[in-house]
Amino acid sequence: MPNEAGGLRETLAQRGVSRRDFLKFCSAMTAVLALPPRYMPRVVEALETATRPPLLWLEYQDCAGNTESLLRASKPTVAELILDVLSLDYHETVMAPAGHQAEKSLMDTVEAYKGQYLVVVEGSIPTKDGGIYCTIGGHTALDLVQEIGGNAAAIITVGTCAAYGGIPAAAPNPTDAVGVRDVVKGVPIINLPGCPMNVQNLTAVIVHYLTFGAWPATDQLGRPLFAYGSRIHDDCERRAHFDAGQFVEEWGDEGHRKGWCLYKMGCKGPETFHNCPIVRWNDGTSWPVGAGHGCVGCSEPAFWDTMSPFYRRLPSVPGFGVEATADKVGLGIVAGVAGAFALHGVASAVRAKARPLNKTKVEVEEE
Secondary structure, three states, X not given: OOXXXXXXXXXXXXXXXXXXXXXXXXXHHHHHOOOOHHHHHHHHHHHHHOOOOEEEEEEOEOOOHHHHHHHOOEOOEHHHHHHHHOEEEEEOOOOOOOHHHHHHHHHHHHHHOOOXXXXXXXXXXXXXXXXXXXXXXXXXXXXXHHHHHHOOOEEEEEOHHHHHOOHHHOOOOOOOEEOHHHOOOOOOEEEEOOOOOOHHHHHHHHHHHHHHOOOOOEOOOOOEHHHHOOEHHHHOOOHHHHHOOOEOOOXXXXXXXXXXXXXXXXXXXXXXXXXXXXXXXXXXXXXXXXXXXXXXXXXXXXXXXXXXXXXXXXXXXXXXXXXXXXXXXXXXHHHHHHHHHHHHHXXXXXXXXXXXXOOOHHHHHHO
C-alpha cells in the first residue's frame, strides 16, 4: 500500500542506505530549496517520519525527455525516488503492468486515495476536436487529466509542454495543445518547465511538501521561486565576461575557447528564469552554457516562438537593456577607465598647484 507504516528513514535503512547518505540527501535538498542551513534538522525530522505519498505519472504529447531525466537521476537515484521517497503507482514507462492491469492500477489509486495522491503530468494536452489527438486506453488526455488531476492533492507539471503547451503548442499548433493549468482548475498546480526539467527540482518540491505540509512559494506562472526566482544571466558563470565586454563573436573563436559570454551568439539567459547554473546536470558537473552552448529559454512560455531563432541575439529584453549595452559595454569600460585616470591626473595637478612650495615631502604625502 502507498501509505505504509514507518517513515522514510526506516525504509532507507532497510534498503542499506546509511545515515550519512541520508543526511547528505537532506542537506542537498535544503540547498536546492534555497533554505538557510538551520532548516536542515527540520527536513531530516520530516523525512524520517514521512509516509510515502501515492504518485501517478501521466504522459501525453511529449518527447519523454522528463522521464529520461527521471531515469538518469543520481541524487537521488530513480530507485530511491520510486521505492523510498514516493510510491509510484502508475508510470507507463517503468511500471510492470500493461493494458487493462495498468489502467486498473491507475484507477485503484484514484478511488482509494481521492484527494490524497499526487499527480505528475508530462506533455501537453491537445484540445482540438475533443482532444482525440492523444488517447490512452480509449480515453483522451483531456478527459484523463481533468478526472485524475482534478481529484488529486496537487499536480506537478514536468517540462515545458505540460506547463505551457511547449513545442506542440508552437505555431501553428495543429492540435490546439495547451498546458495543464489551462484545462484543470481548483487544484494546486506547480509548474517545473524546462526541456527537460531537472529531477532535483522535482524531488525538492516533494521534500518541501513533506517537510512543511505546503507547496513552495511560486511566481505568477506557478513556478517555485527556489528554482525559478532568478535569471540565468544573474547566476551564470560567464556573467563576469559580459560585464567586461568579452563576447564570443563566432563559434570556436578564441573567446569561445576561453569561456566568454555567449549573448551575441543567441544566449537567452537575460530573459530566462531557472536555476540551471546552480543545480546543473550530470551530478552537478555541467549545464548547457557551461558546455559552450547558449541558453534557448526553454523554461519560458512560448519559447519556441518567442526565443527563436536560437542563434540570433535577443532583439529586446523587457526591463533589462542588455541589447543596447552589449556592443558598447566594452568601449564603455575602456572609456571609463581612461576617464578615471584622466580625472585622477587633473585632480593631482590641481592639488599640486594649490600646495605651497615650501611644504615638506611628508606634509604633501599626508594630504
